[in-house]
Amino acid sequence: MSKSNANPSEVLRAAQASLKFGHHQEAIQLIQGLLEKFPLHLASHKFLAKIFVDSGQSVDAVAHLQVILGLPKYEQADVAAYYACLNQMIAGRRFSDLEHASSWLSNRRPNDGIAWDFLAIAGLEQYKYPLALEAASKAIKILPENPHVLNNLGCALTSLERCAEAIEVLTKARRIAPEMANVHNNLGNAYRFIGRYEEALDCFERARQLAPNAPYIYNNLGLTYRSLDRCDSAIEVYHQALNLQPDLFQVYPNLVEAYRHSGKVRKAIEVGQTALELTQDLPELWSAYADALRDGGYLDEAIEANIRAISFKTDDESSFNRKVYTNILFCLNYHPDLDAQVIYNAYKEFDTRFAQSLMQKFKAFTHEKRVDKRLKVGYVCQSFYNQVCKYFLIPLLEKHDRSQFEIFAYAQIPFEDETTQHYKKIVDHWIPIRSMTDDEVAERIRQDGIDILIDVSGHTNSNRLLVFGQKPAPVSLHWLEYGYTTGLSAIDYFMTDAPSVEGDCDHLFSEKLWRLDGPAYVYRPDLRLADLNESPAAQSGIVTFGSLSRIVRINHRVVRIWAAILDAMPNSRLVINSGDFKDPIVQEDMANRFMQYGIARERLDIGFSSPSWEVLRKIDIGLDCFPHNSGTTLLETLFMGIPFVTLQERPSVGRIGSSVLVGAGHPEWIARTEEEYAQKALILAHDIGGLANMRRTMRQEMQKSPLMDEEAFARSVEKAFRGMWTHYCEKE
Structure with missing residues (x-):
């Protein structure tokens, strides 16, 4: 058988x-x-x-x-x-x-x-x-x-x-x-x-003591060092992790980030390229590589790398994809050759992909619709610490009329410092939200009965825009830090000034534009280190142009015009100074871009030093970048008695310089073409006596301008808040 x-x-x-x-x-x-x-x-x-x-x-x-x-x-x-x-x-x-x-x-x-x-x-x-x-x-x-x-x-x-x-x-x-x-x-x-x-x-x-050969512990230790800005320590432990396990590819994105934040941008790019030869299947690696490319000034390549990063996960609930898409928006903002409508369309896509689904979380409001009531105003911000926002945010919070407005601070801060303690004293309610989910933050805002909710951060890192996507308050708006639309259909207003959104540009914002009576912000400088000095040109006869902008703003159009100005003014030099130029290789890369236009290397002073006041003392005329203008450094430039020339382009990030100059009473330094920009810079450069006089008088002039009138600005903002609330109350 x-x-x-x-x-x-x-x-x-x-x-x-x-x-x-x-x-x-x-x-x-x-x-x-x-x-x-x-x-x-x-x-x-x-x-x-x-x-x-x-x-x-x-x-x-x-x-x-x-x-x-x-x-x-x-x-x-x-x-x-x-x-x-x-x-x-x-x-x-x-x-x-x-x-x-x-x-x-x-x-x-x-x-x-x-x-x-x-x-x-x-x-x-x-x-x-x-x-x-x-x-x-x-x-x-x-x-x-x-x-x-x-x-x-x-x-x-x-x-x-x-x-x-x-x-x-x-x-x-x-x-x-x-x-x-x-x-x-x-x-x-x-x-x-x-x-x-x-x-x-x-x-x-303690984990490392218990498991000294576990590479992932070294990786996490490195992430913590990086958060504490101890980049050299982070780099050291990342290499230890890779020595223990060479194929632990998730360490490479963190290593790229550590090199980038330590100012070694070229090294960060090289590490990213090396890692991509080992694996191309890690979205975090593509994202970190994209950030390094962006900081190196390679915007097109950065956008392509971010697109690769976002292609791995089709889930639009992914916080990683949301972060990467925000990085794409950041690159688009600075791109020198893209149409404003194309850029805005990308912001609308962000809303479609990540925010519109939150409409299902909308809840009916029970707020008393009385136009003259004391309003509860909430500021959602990640910059409640010693960061540049303090020059603009602190004076407004201090000057708010507490009889009319009750102020809530929803703090998404990475750490606390002395400035944080000051913020706590000048608001009525301090609510840390870093450890809270978006749903929890939205519910807390509803429980607090906030009438007007302000997003200060926009699409900056660690923003809480998806809280606003749930519309937890009857009126919401964006103001200050990011400088352009959020793209979110759930946010009602974009609060700015007339020069920033001059002309027909409402269609480039998802929010309704609310133009303040005066400037879009008020400026309170740090006076401790800002001593005035004599005009360098008056002493040496050599005119020094300068910019304290990041490398991402200094694109091929900017380099061409700045080189043309230097060429037309042989007895001049150019200072370029910011944290992006810590790396000597990056310094020489930038110098080579000017040398291609025949500008000798000895006419270029490229590097990084701090504080900014020390650099500004060496400069006679500021040169603004375009199409994305510079930011706080423009105000610091004027405060040091230095005129600057700006080119008005895309609203509103391309009109920051115009906003500052109108507020300071010097619209004559606003150009509308590249040729006019060069002409205005050269006219200023040929008037050394005028430069010396401005050095002595401009600070006092600025202190009397709307840019530093804190009481007037607070009333302007409060008038806007009251107007927004009245609109809400009058709606059916």
Whole structure:
């Protein structure tokens, strides 16, 4: 009688004999033939499951174990074998298989906390954080004291930016398992995400002591050093991570960022290129490389790299994709050759992809519609610390009429300093929001009953624009830091001044333009280091032009016109100074761009020094950049008695210079063509006596101008707020 016709016991003995003599495939075929006739033969499934588990074929093993576990009389050993398969999937990084297999097991055994924990791991490793949180939450109800389950729950909460909850969970895990390096590592990440960097460092250092050969700990330690601006320390530990595991490719984006922030932009670009030769499948690497290219002045290449970064994840809920798209918008803002309508269309696409879905979270307002009531005004800002926004924001907050306005500060700050303490004193309510989700922030704003909500940050890093996408207040607007539209249809107004949006440009903003009576901001300089000096040209006879702008603003059009001005004025030189020019290689790259137009290297002073006042003392005439004008440095230039020439282009970032000059009472230095720009610069340069006189008188003139009239500006803004509120009250 053939084996195929034998009874199951005989076939099973034959298969075991084949296996004993090393004939694995023959044994498998015998049992598979048996299962064709007896598909629920338990011993056969156990036989094949063991073979596949022992040989690492976890997917095949799971198929047979699922049959076993689907029967009423399975054993705990069968569950253990299933766990072994899941662990094999983790070791092999087959997380899609892990998700399917652990999902089946958790549905079959809903009271199995370990099964839910495996599903949580699958969610974490595939960036499916809601799935991970749901699974870990179910696991913790069954195994409330299991440190591994607590650890995964903490990871899921951190990944969903619910860091306060994560810290509570991970602290409990650390108390239960103080020698578990992963818990210290993940607790460090939660602290890092909300800006508690010193506590994060302590966690990572303890994790490193417990697991000195774990490269991911060095990577996270580097991220914390980078957040503390200790870039050299970050670079050192990133290299340690790569020495431990050369194929830990996720370290490379962080290494690129550390070199970029340390001022070594050329090195950052080179590291990015080297890493992309090793792998092109890491979106974070493309994004970091794009940032380095942007800081090197290579806008087109930066946009292309960002597009590659955003192409990996099709989920528009992805915070990574949102960040990368914001970086694309940043590059478009500075692009010298793109049409304003093309740029605006990209902002509208951001709204479509990331914000419009939030309309489902809109809630009806219950605010009292009385036009003369005391208004609750909320400022959402990431710059409530020693940052340039203080020169504009502090005077407004200090001068607000508290009898008419109650001021709330929603602080998305990376850390606190002395300036933060001052902000706390000049507002009525201080609400830290860095550790809160967008939903939580929106709900807090509703609970506070905010009437008018101001976004100060725009599309800068760590913004909270998606809070505004939920429309948590009846009136919302953008003002100050970013200088252009948010693109969000949920934001009502863009508050600015007439020079910034002169002419027919309303169609280039998603918000309704609200033009203030005076300038768009008021300026309070730091007087501690801003001593005036005599005009350099009056002393040496050599006129010094200068700019303190970032490299991203100094494009091919700007270089061509500046070179033409230098060529037409042989007895002159040019100072270019900003943090982007710390790197000597970047300095020489910029010099070469001018030398191509015949400008000798010795006429160019390119570098970085701080504070800005020291550089401005060497300059006679400021040259603004275009199509994206400079920012705070324009006001600092005038305050040091130095005239500057600006070219009016795209609204509104291309008209910052016009706004400043109109506010200062010098619209005659505003040009509307590149040729007129050069002419105005040369006219100023040929009047050395006039330059010397302006050096002596312009500061006092500026102090009397609307740009520094804090009371008038506060009243102008409050009139705008009251007008916006009246419009809301009068609507049906």
